[in-house]
Amino acid sequence: MFTEIGRALTLIASRDAEVWQITGVSIAVSTSAVVAAVALGLPLTYALARSGPRGTKIGMWVAHSMAALPTVVVGLTLYVVLSSAGPLGWTKLLYTRTAMTIGQLVLALPLVVAVVLGALHRLPAAASESLVTHGVTPARRMGWLLWEVRTAIASGAFLAFSRAFTELGSALIVGGNIRGATRTLTTYVALEYNRGDDARAIALGLILLAVALLANALMHAFMTEQ
């Protein structure tokens, strides 16, 4: 076991070009998914918060339920929709990075909504009302209120990144683990495990862990700053 970890570390230090290409794909796909989740999630969350206590409650319930979606279920559903016999087969998106990004977007969005909606809900009602009485335009009011919950947005975004970056089920099913195209760190770990190359699987797992911890450290630095 220890010799295998030792070999794993040597492999990482040897700066295998393919490993870094795959790490790049993983980071690019997950970052795109999180950016899309924030871009879609903020207006959606704001609309839910504005719709009153009932909207907030239903929104919370849906977001929390969807946060528990198994990654393989998301992958399978997307596979059925995108495969050539499916309703969106004509898009030819199956086995592309775009398909993987969509899958991770579905996984990331509920986390962003749940965290940000909770924070908006906790803002004192007076804050929003005073903006109304001062005649601020709705768009600027949304901007103000979202700025007030910026730490929650960051926290939601990083949580979403962790979920997207470490998921295997959806990436494997809709990405297909195609070398040089849709192979990510998680699908590569699964492959090396099946190949029987434990050292390489562990090395890749360590890189996966390092990036996830780095993202977490960044989030904490940002939160402390605020």
Added chain:
Amino acid sequence: MATTTSVENSGLLAAVLPAFSRETGITVEVLAVGSGRALNLLKRGEVAVGLTHDPAAEAAALTGGVVTGYRKIMFNDFVIVGPAGDPAGIAHASDAVDAFARLAAGAATFVSRGDASGTYSREQELWALAKRRPAAPRLVDVGQGMGGALRVASEKGAYTLSDRATFERFRSSLRLSSLYEGGTALLNTYAVFVRPGLSRTDEAAASALTRWLADGAGRPLIAGYAVNGQTLFQVWPLGTPRESPADLPFRAEARVH
């Protein structure tokens, strides 16, 4: 017991092993993994018995003393599958190596398992014999099991090499046809073996299982196993050599390995 995914996917073990357990009182737990992983599990002592179809990897394991009691038990064949229109014209190939040469030369896309499986080993041997191979993007390396590779090939209108059992099982959901089959180069042979140095009870159970599959009551069950009316495996003919990974189920034909 660690077994190659193609055997597990075929449903064979689920069909025959209950009979073994009834006869002997020994329960068998099956781990379905690629041939590479199966040999690794055996080496680590996680499993007592292996069932794989990768002669090259098996030969290395035999030399390394990782396995003992090696015996071929059954065979079927690999098929080259692809889009029904067969743009590379492999249906007219003179043999499997010619079919692979046509795949490498044309504009066709080929989906490769890329996963240390017996099927991947055979694919590599065939490219080597054809003396050329396609490169990415015409070679799509999916690093997945046979089912995953067949799905990707079907979606991309690409060719791939499949064991017959898995192809038959997935066939109805795929837009793929079997375009080239037959010949020694596409023979797919399955072997069982045991991990050396087991405890006496494990040793007895492991040999009982391999004997049962190779010579015992397992033989007629394997021979009679069919999916959709098609027999998936043929038992190793008695009297033909079977203790070496290079052994083939008939004597006269020229060997590829």
